[in-house]
Amino acid sequence: MQYITILGATGSVGVSTLDVLARHPEQYSVYALSAHTRVAELAAQCLQFRPQRAVVATAEAALELTRLLRGQGVSTEVEYGEEALCAIASAPPVTGVMAAIVGAAGLAPTLAAARAGKKVLLANKEALVMSGQLFIDAVHDNGAVLLPIDSEHNAIFQCLPHAYGRAPAASGVAKIVLTASGGPFLTRDVATLDKVTPDQACKHPTWAMGRKISVDSATMMNKGLEVIEAHWLFGAPADKIEVLIHPQSVIHSMVSYIDGSVLAQLGNPDMRTPIAHALAYPQRIDSGVAQLDLAQVATLQFERPDFRRFPCLALAFDALRAGGTAPALLNAANEVAVQAFLDEHIGFRQIDRVIAHVIETVPHGAASSIEAVMEQDRLARAAAQAFIAHRLAA
């Protein structure tokens, strides 16, 4: 039996994970679940999956969850706060941790899982983007296993040799090719982009996801974060990582080898495939996803990204090349800007301007410790908020 903690159980990835787990009760037991504010949804999940522990954000939310659970006769122990998140990620009975909290808030518990030597199923790309080598070292030094959940990185993982070892040249890898749908504004007149609403930005053409990653997909910052994530997961330098627009989202990514071979992983765009792959790795289990019908798909299209349409993608490549804490600055500025856009405080095209301002004005340094990374995260958030406040006042 494998005992699974899901960090971010009420989100899009969390719900898909529970869907896969529910299909295999003989193999998986839910040890703990977490949510931030959606207490009623978490209570319903606890009623169905009967975890030993559940974690929410605040003491009030914990009281509310306890009341809901006891009313239904559910004895799940309820806790709250970051320490409790780290505790359910590192508790001795846990074998696997699905890291599916969105944003920098996921760093501490995901790192706690790595430090406790768990099998870490990484959806929370922001954690790896921020902490880079520190996270990879924590995995390595503690005998943890890191399996990518992002469909692109899971695809690349499946296309690489079994004993890859983060050394592309040694495995004959010429290039890693990340595919991207291009999001909802791939063909929209660029001049009209500042008029788009949060709901339009969140209407992804091929994937159903949380609102932050949906906006990231519309700006292509999501692909930028994935480029940085691919660098850390697969040891590939920026110039060996290519982004290719593929609107059908059927090829989830590819690996080009020096002999001219290109290996790709294909499937319907449904997160349950990479989730099931990582949960059962190296075995295969049913994910509930329909088999791909290529005759029905019929056409697969590809084009190179236009960096003028998607300046966030260029900013991410620049941050990766700059190294140190530059990716942490990029990530923090992006989180603040996306939230301001979702709250309708700034327009869509101002997202990249906020990020560029932060990168230009906050000096980056060495990512020598998690504390140094968190300090840069704090400075970047303050700079982004000040820039937005200044714009609003003008």
Ligand SMILES: NC(=O)c1ccc[n+]([C@@H]2O[C@H](COP(=O)([O-])OP(=O)(O)OC[C@H]3O[C@@H](n4cnc5c(N)ncnc54)[C@H](OP(=O)(O)O)[C@@H]3O)[C@@H](O)[C@H]2O)c1
């Ligand atoms: N969705 C996808 O298809 C997909 C694909 C690849 C990678 N990812 C990555 O997976 C992660 C989750 O994405 P998602 O789309 O599932 O996001 P989502 O639907 O917004 O869910 C986020 C989850 O994190 C919790 N959460 C939010 N803020 C938190 C905080 N400050 N502290 C603790 N928990 C917090 C939420 O709780 P509440 O529900 O209570 O707010 C929810 O359970 C992101 O890093 C994303 O980039 C997602």
